[in-house]
Amino acid sequence: MIPVFAARHVEEAVSPERALEAVREAFLAYHRGDWSMPPKVYVPAYPAGDFRAMPVLGAGHAALKWVTSFPGNPEQGLPTVTGLVLLSDASNGMLRAVFDAGAVTALRTGAAAVLAAETLGRADAETAAVVGAGVNGRAAAKTFVARGREVALWDVDEGQARGAALGLGASVAGSREEALAADLVVTMTPGHEVLLPPGSLRAGQHVSLMGADGPGKAEIAVEELVRTHAFCDDWEQASHNGELVHAVEAGALQREQVTELGAVLAREADGRRSDDEITTFDSTGLAIQDLAIALAAMDRVDKVDLPTLDL
Numbered sequence: 620m621i622p623v624f625a626a627r628h629v630e631e632a633v634s635p636e637r638a639l640e641a642v643r644e645a646f647l648a649y650h651r652g653d654w655s656m657p658p659k660v661y662v663p664a665y666p667a668g669d670f671r672a673m674p675v676l677g678a679g680h681a682a683l684k685w686v687t688s689f690p691g692n693p694e695q696g697l698p699t700v701t702g703l704v705l706l707s708d709a710s711n712g713m714l715r716a717v718f719d720a721g722a723v724t725a726l727r728t729g730a731a732a733v734l735a736a737e738t739l740g741r742a743d744a745e746t747a748a749v750v751g752a753g754v755n756g757r758a759a760a761k762t763f764v765a766r767g768r769e770v771a772l773w774d775v776d777e778g779q780a781r782g783a784a785l786g787l788g789a790s791v792a793g794s795r796e797e798a799l800a801a802d803l804v805v806t807m808t809p810g811h812e813v814l815l816p817p818g819s820l821r822a823g824q825h826v827s828l829m830g831a832d833g834p835g836k837a838e839i840a841v842e843e844l845v846r847t848h849a850f851c852d853d854w855e856q857a858s859h860n861g862e863l864v865h866a867v868e869a870g871a872l873q874r875e876q877v878t879e880l881g882a883v884l885a886r887e888a889d890g891r892r893s894d895d896e897i898t899t900f901d902s903t904g905l906a907i908q909d910l911a912i913a914l915a916a917m918d919r920v921d922k923v924d925l926p927t928l929d930l
């Protein structure tokens with residue numbers, strides 16, 4: 620019998636705090652070379668959206684996430700991100716469990732956004748804001764709240780920001796400019812509009828750039844990105860399909876100017892070097908993060924009342 624974790628089961632099994640710790644360990648295991656991750660495959664179905672196949676091997680397991688990004692879906696009452704995560708035993712190939720990909724994605728994306736903000740932001744950072752209060756923006760805000768931080772939300776759709784803030788005990792920022800001026804900023808928009816034009820960030824800020832995770836998307840101008848101390852989740856992925864790709868293609872950013880988060884967590888590379896530095900983290904979303912959440916959920920498989928599949 621194969622346990623099936625629907626979204627509510629994933630949320631019951633893994634708290635945002637547990638997710639953050641699991642994702643931290645996953646970045647470290649990947650940095651050490653203990654976990655491996657073949658490149659994510661994009662299957663474009665533009666202009667509607669794209670499919671992504673994301674395989675990973677680690678901790679005696681293999682996983683595959685088959686997941687979408689269809690930005691126009693909310694207008695039809697459908698989620699932007701949907702699909703499944705399959706978790707298998709790496710010693711015999713047997714399928715161990717199936718998970719709702721949307722819930723796994725939201726938990727691990729919120730975790731990575733806040734982990735990067737806590738790692739790279741100033742130690743005395745006070746204000747935090749999330750721009751884009753959809754499924755994954757809300758997950759980031761929920762993770763900030765779980766970590767004991769007050770957070771403000773902003774969205775082009777005011778009702779969306781208000782609804783999310785109400786549900787989380789967060790506030791709504793007075794304006795986009797106010798949100799983008801926070802000490803710790805998370806951007807989680809579809810990436811169709813540059814939110815951070817040249818000269819918009821001030822000394823000491825940190826921005827986790829989460830929305831531009833595929834071709835043609837950007838949340839920050841190249842000129843603004845290159846004036847920051849840039850970090851990413853994975854150079855290969857981020858320099859080909861993330862926010863970094865525009866700067867790399869323009870010849871404005873080289874590999875040695877960008878540090879992977881795992882290296883900072885392992886204390887093998889510098890994080891923030893001064894209080895004045897502006898730090899940015901480009902996230903494209905890694906399969907190692909999904910495996911981390913799937914394994915954390917499996918730790919609680921006996922505690923959650925789950926349906927099963929008899930294949």
Ligand SMILES: NC(=O)c1ccc[n+]([C@@H]2O[C@H](COP(=O)([O-])OP(=O)(O)OC[C@H]3O[C@@H](n4cnc5c(N)ncnc54)[C@H](O)[C@@H]3O)[C@@H](O)[C@H]2O)c1
Nearest residue numbers: 688699728751753754755774775808809829830902903904
């Ligand atoms: N880096 C990662 O790991 C990762 C993971 C999941 C999703 N994403 C990406 O994040 C983005 C958001 O995903 P989601 O599932 O939360 O989508 P969603 O559709 O649920 O939410 C997007 C929100 O952004 C708002 N928005 C749109 N344009 C905006 C703008 N210019 N300023 C402020 N708000 C704006 C929308 O009103 C909506 O509320 C997508 O591009 C998705 O591909 C990245």
